[in-house]
Amino acid sequence: MEPGKLRGLMDRVRNTIIVLVAICGPLIIPGWNCGRVFAQMLDLVPASPATSVEGNPTRLHEVQAFDRSRIAHREAKRLEKAGSPVCVDRYYEATVFAYAAILATGTTGVTDWNQIPDDYNISLADCLRAAGTFGRLDPRSHLQINGPAGPIVVRVIHRGFVWSPEDFEGLIDARSAPKNPAQHRSYQRVGAGAAQVSVRSNRNLTSADRFLPPRSFFPATAILHPDLGPWIGLAGTPRGGDLLELHDPLRTTCVELAGGRFPLACNLDASVAMAEASVGSRRYALVGFLNPSIEVGNTFLGTLEPYQPGKIPVVFVHGLRDNPYTFTDLVNGLRACPGFLDHFQIVGFRYPTGITFIRSAAMFRRCLRDMEATFDPQHRDPGLQNTVLVGHSMGGLISKLQITWSGEALWNLAATQPLETLVTSESTKTFLREIFYFEPLPFVRRVVFMGTPHDGAALANRAVGRVTSRLVRRAADSLAMIDQLERDNPGALLPYMADLPSSIDLLAKRGPILKTMRQLPINPATTYHTIAGTASMPDRFARGDGVVPLSSAHSDGAASELWIPATHSRINADPQTLQELDRILRVHLAETYGPPPGR
Structure with a gap:
């Protein structure tokens, strides 16, 4: 057999063994650290860290790293379905290995994100969703993870927003947004990062708060920069700690990630759809x-x-x-x-x-x-x-x-x-x-x-306009005012005013x-x-x-x-x-x- 074909066959056999070990290892030996053994099999972690050379890390296989990410993601799905908070850690692990796979591509310059598998974005979005569910995420400050070497506190940094960090009371996965019946065109950008919607409750602490709605929804895109050291032991990788960046996708179009530069993912639709649903605009x-008497008091001039x-x-x-x-x-x-x-x-x-x-x-x-x-x-x-x-x-x-x-x-x-x-x-x-x-x-x-x-409008003159006008209840305060004026000022009001025309009548x-x-x-x-x-x-x-x-x-x-x-x-x-x-x-x-x- 030719050497190239032999190597290909050996790689396929080896990858099959790796997957079986990763899945079956914990079942055979409870508590076994299959993550590190798996990484060693991938050559992502050397058997002895001393064998790595600074600036020339041990071989990093892009495809194998993506495989490792997908295994962790499947395990996270199973754990989440079972109601286990450990799913947060597995989703995070999936994101880390997806990041490592992107790093392994050696991408430089601005790259079309369509050329990159979407594992990173999906795993990060699932991690943030699960972290919010299990109380591991405070988007104002930090994300808590249990890593292979112990607890990890991931700092949260906010970049480019006109909102303050205290306004980030919660994150909602943009994929869960309802349909906005008023929207006819989508405004999204394909790119790196997990599209989120940040939520802010209005506590009306200042006069300026009167011009913000009870709940504000605004877009954010999450980018995770993990420290690969605890996961795959690569020499030369950053050791400054894990960092979760929340970017304003309205004001940021590109972002640095894993040694490359990519368009930043953006979803403008989700935040508006959630805001529309929260106020019941159709009702x-x-x-x-x-x-109108019911809603006169809810008249509102508000800033986005x-x-x-x-x-x-x-x-x-x-x-x-x-x-x-x-x-x-x-x-x-x-x-x-x-x-x-x-x-x-x-x-x-x-x-x-x-x-x-x-x-x-x-x-x-x-x-x-x-x-x-x-x-x-x-x-x-x-x-x-x-x-x-x-x-x-x-x-x-x-x-x-x-x-x-x-x-x-x-x-x-x-x-x-x-x-x-x-x-x-x-x-x-x-x-x-x-x-x-x-x-x-x-x-x-x-x-x-x-x-x-x-x-004027033609509809107001038609039969449907006249019938609709009769269905409109005149505001109670206006009816009472007209009654008082007519009673105490006979003949002062002209019929047009006394009849209290609706907006349809005026049109x-x-x-x-x-x-x-x-x-x-x-x-x-x-x-x-x-x-x-x-x-x-x-x-x-x-x-x-x-x-x-x-x-x-x-x-x-x-x-x-x-x-x-x-x-x-x-x-x-x-x-x-x-x-x-x-x-x-x-x-x-x-x-x-x-x-x-x-x-």
Whole structure:
């Protein structure tokens, strides 16, 4: 037999014996350290460490190391199923040998992770999941492992996050994320590391915490750098202790691992899906539309990350029967755009859509002022003072009411006498004043209208719109206020106000509110843009997005107007919308801070 074929046959026989020894050894001799004997068989550990040469370690076989990793992983699965915490150690062992296998490849430079077997990522993800289950992991500080030479305390280091280490209260495997019904495109990157979702509970310790949700979910990618010494005794391997790095995959794209440089794995979908599921956004949208009294108190202006001074807030405002997660594709798409997070930060506004939208606009105005008072009371933050609003559908109308002067125009639609002459409580006067009298917010410098019905929507005029409007329960506090005003001020309220129109009623074409809003003066210091849908029809035949006619979406004076082949409900998810919004924000950034170097 040829020497090459003989060596191949001997290797196959040898590997078979190794697997049998690793599996059967502990059954024959309890407590037997099969791990070290196995490693010696692989030539990963010399029979005597003294035989190794510094800088020229004993032979390291990539395939055999991967085999050892997979054996440990199978054993870990069995132990986990049996409810044994030892599974954490076996998963860790599987990760260590997968790391050793990558090291054995001698990879240098940036390498496509698709060329590397996924054992490392899978074993590490399983290890972290099991460690969390059995109380071995505190993602703020350390991971506890029982290694071949005794206990190992693996330090946890956080890299690149705007969150503090104390915010890492728990890690959830990104693979366990539920489906996000609002998402149409996936935003993931193949690479090294175990994709995780970190969880932070809001203890409301500071005023800034009021702008974070009860639970925040944000992406993290774990990278383990093990000390190979205790496992395979290689001379020349790092002896500084095991290190578990948690990287922000939004801000880090490549990572050093086992002597090579690889793309960092990234999963933006999982954290958003978990956040959506935790707040029950679909239920909120339905209840907030049909019975808004229940959800008025849950109106919320929230940041996706802790507020960052100097970065421009991009505030998303959803439309009728919707919620902030309708912008999932846009938000993830923007966060994936190079440079976006260096200059911008995401903010979302949630409100019950069944109430009259001019009241929603007043609530939004109050929230925006509160944000400025909290983060920029001196009006000096160049980021906040150049805030951008992005409104879809009715959210565009709510955004428009942040950049216009009301004068007496809206109040004249509601009453026949001045507000101050009404017989009512001071709190009611304040309530009405906030709704009907306002000025532009000076720090809102740009607005993007997406499928916004400036002249109304066809659906509101149809039978289904009228029937749906009847299903909407008027807010209890508004009903009580109208009753008191009519009782103590006979004839003061006009029928339009007395009937307490819902948002659907206000969106009816040729309605008085929308006609009046068309005439309200817009702050000349604010720039605005239009994105309208054509429902996939060619431009010359297009009439609208199926809900909002193009004539209604049009706004005189817009700096730009783009038609995209999308229906009303899919404008938010269309790639052309993302491209246009990215373009608009780059223009806004250049006009705010000047063009970037080299442009």
